[in-house]
Amino acid sequence: MQFSNVIGQQVLKKELPELMQDNRLAHALIFLGKEGSGALSLALAFAQFVACEKVNPPAGAKKGTSLFGESSPVERIRVMDSCGVCPSCIKAQKFVHPDIHFSYPVVTKKAGTPPISTDYITEWREFISFYPYGNVYDWLQFIGAENKQGNITANECNDIIRQLNLKSFESEYKILLMWMPEYLGNEGNKLLKVIEEPPPNTLFLLVAENESLILQTILSRCQLIKVPPLKTKDIEEALISRNNTEAATARQIASVSDGNYREALQQSRHADEDWQSLLREWLNAIMKTGPIAQTRWVEEISRLGREKQKQFLRYFNHLLEQAIRLRARAAVGGGLPEKEQDFATRLNRIAGIEQQEAIIQELDRAAYYIERNANAKILFHALTIKLYHIIQDKIVFLPD
Numbered sequence: 318m319q320f321s322n323v324i325g326q327q328v329l330k331k332e333l334p335e336l337m338q339d340n341r342l343a344h345a346l347i348f349l350g351k352e353g354s355g356a357l358s359l360a361l362a363f364a365q366f367v368a369c370e371k372v373n374p375p376a377g378a379k380k381g382t383s384l385f386g387e388s389s390p391v392e393r394i395r396v397m398d399s400c401g402v403c404p405s406c407i408k409a410q411k412f413v414h415p416d417i418h419f420s421y422p423v424v425t426k427k428a429g430t431p432p433i434s435t436d437y438i439t440e441w442r443e444f445i446s447f448y449p450y451g452n453v454y455d456w457l458q459f460i461g462a463e464n465k466q467g468n469i470t471a472n473e474c475n476d477i478i479r480q481l482n483l484k485s486f487e488s489e490y491k492i493l494l495m496w497m498p499e500y501l502g503n504e505g506n507k508l509l510k511v512i513e514e515p516p517p518n519t520l521f522l523l524v525a526e527n528e529s530l531i532l533q534t535i536l537s538r539c540q541l542i543k544v545p546p547l548k549t550k551d552i553e554e555a556l557i558s559r560n561n562t563e564a565a566t567a568r569q570i571a572s573v574s575d576g577n578y579r580e581a582l583q584q585s586r587h588a589d590e591d592w593q594s595l596l597r598e599w600l601n602a603i604m605k606t607g608p609i610a611q612t613r614w615v616e617e618i619s620r621l622g623r624e625k626q627k628q629f630l631r632y633f634n635h636l637l638e639q640a641i642r643l644r645a646r647a648a649v650g651g652g653l654p655e656k657e658q659d660f661a662t663r664l665n666r667i668a669g670i671e672q673q674e675a676i677i678q679e680l681d682r683a684a685y686y687i688e689r690n691a692n693a694k695i696l697f698h699a700l701t702i703k704l705y706h707i708i709q710d711k712i713v714f715l716p717d
Contacts, residue, residue: 325551350544353577422467546576
């Protein structure tokens with residue numbers, strides 16, 4: 318993957334090549350970005366950039382500086398992206414370069430055999446080819462893990478150490494790209510020595526979403542690259558050019574995707590869903606029609622499946638945020654579609670800012686529990702009761 322294939326992130330696409338070519342690069346980097354921000358895509362593009370023969374050519378006549386600042390017989394050409402056509406780039410684009418190794422959460426493939434990433438290398442290549450903005454849930458479903466918990470095991474750590482102690486096959490550098498180091502338990506401490514004192518010309522690229530879940534012993538040994546959420550305009554353009562989404566639909570989806578391209582793709586597949594009617598029905602059941610209508614609505618939402626439930630909650634959150642903005646500006650407008658603008662205005666009539674912020678917190682909490690397989694009926698029943706008390710009695714619930 319080239320930097321030119323990465324959605325948005327113009328600042329990092331400029332800084333990363335400069336970081337390397339100015340010899341300011343650590344041996345281990347963590348690309349830290351929320352789901353759908355493109356942290357994995359950036360790491361893949363950077364790995365290809367390092368392996369590219371035009372960027373790091375074989376030893377030549379002129380003397381220059383190596384990737385980490387040591388003396389090297391190579392004079393480096395200052396470029397801002399991999400060439401995409403040399404043998405190394407072609408292999409990297411197919412994820413078959415022998416000096417770019419991958420590590421990621423896996424489950425046991427054969428009973429009694431400790432799982433390692435190479436058990437799933439064929440599936441991994443296919444997954445990142447088609448879903449470079451996917452999350453761990455997508456990956457585990459892709460490999461048929463069902464409800465099993467993925468892990469990066471002690472056996473995997475041993476295999477990483479073995480691979481990195483081998484001589485590189487083709488490239489000047491050996492690269493380990495680890496996706497989701499949050500799934501490393503204490504066995505990750507096995508990697509500390511090889512990260513702190515790596516074999517010559519070895520580069521660690523870790524791609525993470527949650528800094529607090531990474532082992533502090535590993536975090537402290539890595540250079541942090543913060544990947545911001547994508548800009549709304551970048552998501553809109555990507556939906557139009559890559560997903561063939563209609564411009565008006567792309568604009569609407571991008572505005573509610575919260576910088577998450579994966580979420581935008583999910584929403585584009587259900588762009589014809591009438592979330593507003595479902596939301597209107599819910600609010601009427603909460604405020605007017607009572608328990609029977611609420612139970613009927615909960616039955617309906619619980620049949621939609623987890624992804625649609627999360628999209629619905631995000632849509633409601635989006636409308637509440639727009640309602641707060643409209644109230645703060647004390648005016649209508651702001652680029653919302655007419656129906657959404659009218660709905661946001663109505664939300665301002667039934668709930669004040671404090672109540673709206675409390676509802677947003679409850680919706681975020683509900684989405685968190687849905688992601689973790691909470692029972693949908695129980696969750697939405699509880700959420701319905703909470704929203705009633707927030708709106709009707711102006712009660713704000715404290716976090717658990």
